[in-house]
Amino acid sequence: xxxxxxxxxxxxxxxxxxxxxxxxxxxxxxxxxxxxxxxxxxxxxxxxxxxxxxxxxxxxxxxxxxxxxxxxxxxxxxxxxxxxxxxxxxxxxxxxxxxxxxxxxxxxxxxxxxxxxxxxxxxxxxxxxxxxxxxxxxxxxxxxxxxxxxxxxxxxxxxxxxxxxxxxxxxxxxxxxxxxxxxxxxxxxxxxxxxxxxxxxxxxxxxxxxxxxxxxxxxxxxxxxxxxxxxxxxxxxxxxxxxxxxxxxxxxxxxxxxxxxxxxxxxxxxxxxxxxxxxxxxxxxx
Amino acid sequence: xxxxxxxxxxxxxxxxxxxxxxxxxxxxxxxxxxxxxxxxxxxxxxxxxxxxxxxxxxxxxxxxxxxxxxxxxxxxxxxxxxxxxxxxxxxxxxxxxxxxxxxxxxxxxxxxxxxxxxxxxxxxxxxxxxxxxxxxxxxxxxxxxxxxxxxxxxxxxxxxxxxxxxxxxxxxxxxxxxxxxxxxxxxxxxxxxxxxxxxxxxxxxxxxxxxxxxxxxxxxxxxxxxxxxxxxxxxxxxxxxxxxxxxxxxxxxxxxxxxxxxxxxxxxxxxxxxxxxxxxxxxxxxxxxxxxxxxxxxxxxxxxxxxxxxxxxxxxxxxxxxxx
Numbered sequence: 001x002x003x004x005x006x007x008x009x010x011x012x013x014x015x016x017x018x019x020x021x022x023x024x025x026x027x028x029x030x031x032x033x034x035x036x037x038x039x040x041x042x043x044x045x046x047x048x049x050x051x052x053x054x055x056x057x058x059x060x061x062x063x064x065x066x067x068x069x070x071x072x073x074x075x076x077x078x079x080x081x082x083x084x085x086x087x088x089x090x091x092x093x094x095x096x097x098x099x100x101x102x103x104x105x106x107x108x109x110x111x112x113x114x115x116x117x118x119x120x121x122x123x124x125x126x127x128x129x130x131x132x133x134x135x136x137x138x139x140x141x142x143x144x145x146x147x148x149x150x151x152x153x154x155x156x157x158x159x160x161x162x163x164x165x166x167x168x169x170x171x172x173x174x175x176x177x178x179x180x181x182x183x184x185x186x187x188x189x190x191x192x193x194x195x196x197x198x199x200x201x202x203x204x205x206x207x208x209x210x211x212x213x214x215x216x217x218x219x220x221x222x223x224x225x226x227x228x229x230x231x232x233x234x235x236x237x238x239x240x241x242x243x244x245x246x247x248x249x250x251x252x253x254x255x256x257x258x259x260x261x262x263x264x265x266x267x268x269x270x271x272x273x274x275x276x277x278x279x280x281x282x283x284x285x286x
Numbered sequence: 287x288x289x290x291x292x293x294x295x296x297x298x299x300x301x302x303x304x305x306x307x308x309x310x311x312x313x314x315x316x317x318x319x320x321x322x323x324x325x326x327x328x329x330x331x332x333x334x335x336x337x338x339x340x341x342x343x344x345x346x347x348x349x350x351x352x353x354x355x356x357x358x359x360x361x362x363x364x365x366x367x368x369x370x371x372x373x374x375x376x377x378x379x380x381x382x383x384x385x386x387x388x389x390x391x392x393x394x395x396x397x398x399x400x401x402x403x404x405x406x407x408x409x410x411x412x413x414x415x416x417x418x419x420x421x422x423x424x425x426x427x428x429x430x431x432x433x434x435x436x437x438x439x440x441x442x443x444x445x446x447x448x449x450x451x452x453x454x455x456x457x458x459x460x461x462x463x464x465x466x467x468x469x470x471x472x473x474x475x476x477x478x479x480x481x482x483x484x485x486x487x488x489x490x491x492x493x494x495x496x497x498x499x500x501x502x503x504x505x506x507x508x509x510x511x512x513x514x515x516x517x518x519x520x521x522x523x524x525x526x527x528x529x530x531x532x533x534x535x536x537x538x539x540x541x542x543x544x545x546x547x548x549x550x551x552x553x554x555x556x557x558x559x560x561x562x563x564x565x566x567x568x569x570x571x572x573x574x575x576x577x578x579x580x581x582x583x584x585x586x587x588x589x590x591x592x593x594x595x596x597x598x599x600x601x602x603x604x605x606x607x608x609x610x
Contacts, residue, residue, distance in 0.1 A: 071507040071508060072507060093510050093513075094510040096510065098510070101508065102507075104502075104505055107501055108502045110365045110500070111362060111365065111367070111500040111550075111555070112555065113497075113555045117555065121497055121501075121509055124497070124510065129493075129494055130491075177509075
C-alpha cells in the first residue's frame with residue numbers, strides 16, 4: 001500500500017520529476033458474465049513513455065474491453081494490468097485517475113455542464129471535497145481547452161456541442177487531469193479530417209513531451225503514421241504486434257478484417273497504407 | 287449560475303413563509319405576522335403564529351428542502367432527470383416501514399423514523415435488485431420502472447395494514463399516501479431539521495463525486511471515483527433523507543422531480559450549487575403548495591401530496607417528452 005501511495009505522489013502531475021510510468025497489459029484474459037467465449041485471451045500490450053502506442057482491430061475484437069478492464073468495470077480471469085511498477089488493484093480510485101487519464105468511448109450528456117466546468121472536473125482528481133480551484137488549476141484548464149482547440153466554445157453547454165466538439169472537450173478534460181499516462185478509446189469518431197489530424201498531432205506532441213499515450217482506434221492509416229507500436233487484435237487475441245511495417249501486412253490484415261485489401265506505401269510520408277478493395281462481399285469467407 | 291439565485295430564493299422563501307403564517311381560518315396581516323414571530327402583539331395571534339402555524343410552515347419548508355435535495359442526488363447518481371424518491375418507490379418503502387412499526391404498536395416517533403429508514407433501505411435494495419435482474423446492470427430507465435412497481439406495492443401494503451386502523455389513534459392510509467403537514471409538531475420539526483442537516487450535509491460534502499457519477503460509470507472511474515461504493519452511499523443517504531420527510535408528513539411526490547430541474551434551468555449545474563438551490567426552492571415550493579392545500583377549497587383542506595402531484599405530473603410528462 002505504501003508503494004502505491006508513493007507512486008501516486010510520483011505520478012501525481014506532469015510537473016513532478018521522474019520518468020512517466022509505462023502502462024502494461026500482461027497476458028490479460030477475461031470473459032464477460034454469461035458470455036460463452038472469452039472477450040480477451042492472453043493479450044499483452046506495452047505502452048511505453050514518450051511514444052504513441054495503438055490498439056487496432058475489427059469491431060468486437062476486444063479493443064474497448066481492454067479499456068473497460070483498465071477502468072475496472074470487468075474483472076480479469078488471468079494476467080494483470082500494471083501502471084509503472086504498480087499492479088492495478090493496488091491503486092486507489094483517485095491515485096489511478098492521477099496517474100492515468102482515460103477518455104472512454106461513450107459518455108452521457110443527461111446532466112449537461114458549461115464546457116469550462118466540464119473540463120474543470122479533470123482537476124478534481126487533485127483536489128479535496130471543498131478545495132477551490134487554485135491558480136495552477138485555472139491555468140491548466142485554459143491550457144487544456146487551448147490544446148484541444150476548444151477555447152472558443154468554453155462557455156457553451158455540453159449538450160449543445162456537435163459530435164466532434166464533444167469528443168474534443170472530453171480530450172480537454174483528460175488533459176486537465178495532468179496524468180502522465182493518457183488512454184483514448186476511439187477519440188476521433190465523428191471528427192472531420194482537419195480535426196482528426198489535429199487530435200493525432202496533439203497525441204504525437206504529448207508523447208514527445210514524455211507522456212505515455214495509448215490509443216484505441218479504427219484509423220489504421222493514421223495509426224500507421226503516428227504510432228510507434230501497434231497491437232492488432234482479432235477475436236480477443238493479439239494477431240500482430242510491432243511497428244507499422246510489421247503489423248500492416250496485407251495477408252495479416254485481410255485475415256483479420258475478412259475483406260480483400262492491398263497495403264501500399266503512402267507516397268508522401270512513406271508509411272504503410274491500407275486500401276480496401278471493392279467487391280469484397282463476394283470473396284468474403286463465411 | 288447567477289450570484290443572485292440563492293439570495294433571491296431565500297428572500298422568496300421568507301416571504302412565502304410569512305404569507306403562509308398569515309393564511310388560515312383566522313387571517314393575519316403580514317405586519318402582524320412578523321410582530322407575532324418576534325413575540326409581540328395580541329397573545330391569541332402570537333399563539334396562532336408560533337404554536338399552530340409555526341411548526342407547520344417550518345416543517346413544510348424542511349420537507350420540501352429534503353425532498354428536493356434527495357431528488358437532485360438521485361438524478362445525479364442514476365443519470366436520469368426524472369428520478370426522485372417518490373417515483374423510485376423509496377418514499378413508499380419508508381412509509382411501509384413507518385406504518386408497520388405503528389401497527390405492531392411501536393408508536394414512538396423515534397422508532398417510527400428508524401422504521402422508515404429501514405423501509406427505505408429495503409425499498410432501495412429491492413429497486414436496485416429488480417433493475418439488475420431485468421437488465422443485467424443497473425440501467426437508469428429500468429430502475430425507474432422498478433421504482434414505480436415498488437411504490438404501487440408499498441401503497442397496497444399501507445392500505446392493507448391501515449384498513450381497520452382506529453382513526454383517533456393512528457393516522458389513516460390517506461395521510462400516509464397523500465401527505466399532510468396538518469398535525470406538525472415542534473419535535474417533528476426538530477427531527478426533520480436534524481435529518482436534513484445530517485443527510486443533506488453528507489450529500490453536499492460528496493457533491494463533487496456526484497458531478498462525476500452523473501457522467502456515467504466509465505467516465506466516473508476515469509475521474510477518480512470509487513463508483514460502486516459512491517453510488518451506493520449516495521443512493522442510501524438520499525433515500526434516508528426522503529425517509530425522514532415521510533416519517534414526518536407522509537408521502538409527497540414530485541417535489542424531488544420538479545425542483546432540481548428548475549434549479550438546473552436557473553443555472554445550477556454542478557451538484558454543490560444544485561443541492562443548495564434545490565433546498566432553498568424546494569422549501570419555498572412546498573410551503574406555497576401547503577398554502578394552496580389550505581386555501582384553495584377552504585375550509586376543506588386538500589391533501590398536500592395531491593397538490594404537488596397536480597403540479598408535478600404535467601411537469602413529468604413535459605420533461606418525458608423532451609427526453610424522448
